[in-house]
C-alpha cells in the first residue's frame with residue numbers, strides 16, 4: 001500500500017491454493033460502465049431517476065407503473081426482475097418474504113478524501 005509514492009504498509013496476498021495469486025480491485029464506476037456498454041451493445045439501456053411503483057400481470061405481459069422524477073409513467077413489459085435491493089418493492093408487491101435476517105444495529109457509511117503528509121518525504 002503506497003501513498004504519494006511512499007510505502008505505507010505491505011501485505012502478502014498470494015494464497016498458494018488460488019490460481020489467481022494477486023489482488024484485483026475494480027472501482028464500481030468502471031464495472032458499471034463495462035456492464036452498461038455491453039447492455040447498450042445488445043440493444044438495451046438503463047433509465048435513471050426512475051423508481052418502480054407497481055406491476056400487474058396482464059396475460060403474458062406485465063403492466064408496470066414507474067415514477068420518473070415525479071411523473072407517473074406506465075408501460076408493458078415481458079417480465080419484471082426484482083433486483084432493487086434488500087427493501088425490494090418488487091419483492092414486497094409479490095408478497096415474497098425476505099429470507100435471512102437484518103442486523104439489530106444501525107450503521108452509517110461515508111466516503112472521505114484525506115490529504116496525507118509524511119514527515120521526511
Ligand SMILES: Cc1cc2nc3c(=O)[nH]c(=O)nc-3n(C[C@H](O)[C@H](O)[C@H](O)COP(=O)(O)OP(=O)(O)OC[C@H]3O[C@@H](n4cnc5c(N)ncnc54)[C@H](O)[C@@H]3O)c2cc1C
Pocket residue numbers: 050051052053083084085086088089109
Ligand atoms: C457499506 C457497505 C459495504 C459493503 N461491502 C461489501 C463488500 O465489500 N463485499 C460484498 O460482497 N458486499 C458488500 N456489501 C453488500 C453489497 O453491497 C450488497 O450485498 C449488494 O449491493 C446487493 O446487491 P443488490 O443488487 O441486491 O442490491 P443493491 O446494490 O442495493 O441495488 C439495488 C438497486 O435498486 C435500486 N432501487 C431500489 N428501489 C428501487 C425502486 N423502487 N425502483 C427502481 N430501482 C430501485 C437502488 O437504487 C439500487 O441501485 C456492502 C454493503 C454496504 C452497505
